[in-house]
Amino acid sequence: MELISKPNKQNLKTYLPIGTFFIFLGLLDVTLNAFAGIDISGFLPSKISYFFPIIIGFIGFYLIRVEFSGLRNLDILNKNINSNNFNAFLTLLTLYILIKSIPPLLNWFILDANFVGTSKDDCTGEGACWVFIKVWFNRFMYGLYPDPEQWRINVAFITLFALVGVTFFVSQKLKKYFILFLIFVYPIIAIKLISGGEFGLKYVETAAWGGLSLTFIISAFAIIFCFPIGVFLALGRRSNLPAIKYISIGFIELWRGVPLITVLFMSAVMFPMFLPDGTFIDKLIRVLIAITLFEAAYMAEVVRGGLQALPKGQYEAARSLGMGYWKMNVLIILPQALKLVIPGIANTLLALVKDTPLIFVVGLMELAGMIGLAKTNPKWLGMAMEGYVFAGLVFWIICYAMSRYSQRLEKRLSTER
């Protein structure tokens, strides 16, 4: 009986080295197995051998689980990842899956991948064929925009990023003007530059726009417009005037209840049927309006949540100082309400960016759409994996950047102590 007594402070001296050795053995086995293909537990039946690291690690973790051992690091370890059998098992399983999954991923992404070449035939390795991305990169960025004119998109976006960068560093007073310029003036300049037709620039129809630049254009415009519309709808829904209130409710519920794909389809295919003959509204503009109104309905509900969270006293204090409806909302209510719902706003805007690929239903090809097109090219069949992994990575970078920015904004605007 004494031989297998429970681990405690007295037998810690014996159990700790044994336990540590078992855990080490488990880790060694799974690591060698995954990276070098060596199976040191190969003498065991195959099924047991496969789970050997978890079994041996589990015993190891059991042996070192001593409460208040007096060793600080051991206590921290036990408290966080080894507080009971179940947690020890979860810890081991996580490690097991992580280590097992690294080599295949590494192989596919880098070690066995092909980077050099110009056609599918150059991809001889087992891994990813990044040649596909390289060859099609131009199309993924600019869509069908003519090659000699692509500098216009570059100029438009580089100027935008430069302006945004500068805005972060100028003084508070100038910042206001920079932001106003960026929101109200720059988009018009950029669109003129990209669409052309004036100032000696060749006209490029919107059907040729595409790729990542189109993703950005649609996201930026939809974000700029859906935000104020959403705020107005939120205020409208809480209005005391029945007409405004019910129109807002009707609008919000209508757009929230319809799938985006339907809205886009209607905007591109059915909407022109209702227009008088001869009138023509660009497809991209129709799609933009559709996405904007769709997301504005969601935005409205997010903002309304913030409005409802404010105590009544804030409204009363503003009123008692002689502020009318607009002054009260713009100066007192909205700054607080919007700050409260920054996470919700970020959520909606992220969803908006990730919804843009749906415009493929009307024949517009942004990044994911272009990839869809490229993978069906007879010379490049079977490249869906590379394409969509690339698209996923790009979208993730965009969305993660937005998410980080929203967190920063939240922190900066916080006036709690």
Added chain:
Amino acid sequence: MTKIIELKNVNKWFDKFQALKDVSLEVNQQEKIVICGPSGSGKSTLIRCINRLEEHQEGNIIVEGNEISENTKDIEKIRAEVGMVFQQFNLFPHLSILDNCTLAPIWVKKLPKKQAEEIAMKNLERVQISDQAKKFPGQLSGGQQQRAAIARALCMEPKIMLFDEPTSALDPEMIKEVLDVMVDLAKGGMTMIVVTHEMGFAKEVADNMIFMDEGKIVEKAKTKDFFDNPKSERTKLFLSQIL
């Protein structure tokens, strides 16, 4: 003495519950009135009707010669002349104390920023928190917040000040600092209507006392008579309970 506020037979309902029953009241310039009474008696509703944070359904309320009703066009203008201090302070938490004080003067009275800031600092000095001007409301103690709220109301340079239980949400040791500010204000000649249970304060500054119960004004009397010689039994009972 000129009349500045006049209430004539005011009735007010919250759905079926009648909060004010036939209330009539006159307030002269520079007069200080303290309203007391049990909770739910309509004290707060009464003063909130004066700047129309609550709407009355019957009777007339006249502030500085302007009838207040749903037809009043410039209710904002009247509110700008009637300062109000709330039980829960209701400072704007997203603005510094100084910005709390200058916001309405700049946007409602259209004062230049510099002038608004001078007025704000003068009033913050008066309530003795000028050293906290750059802080945010959340960084101040309850008493300091309430004094800031008083300063914010004073920055609009109102003709009348309404106080809705200004000390009820404060820790006992902070009540005095707020009352001191209010006494100072009273001595400066401000017209004040104060809903409070601080009877010491009432004895010190009030010209007239009003006792309300169940939406009615039960007794209105000179302060000395009110405390020494209350007429109604209900008032006597109330006073015996809180004094």
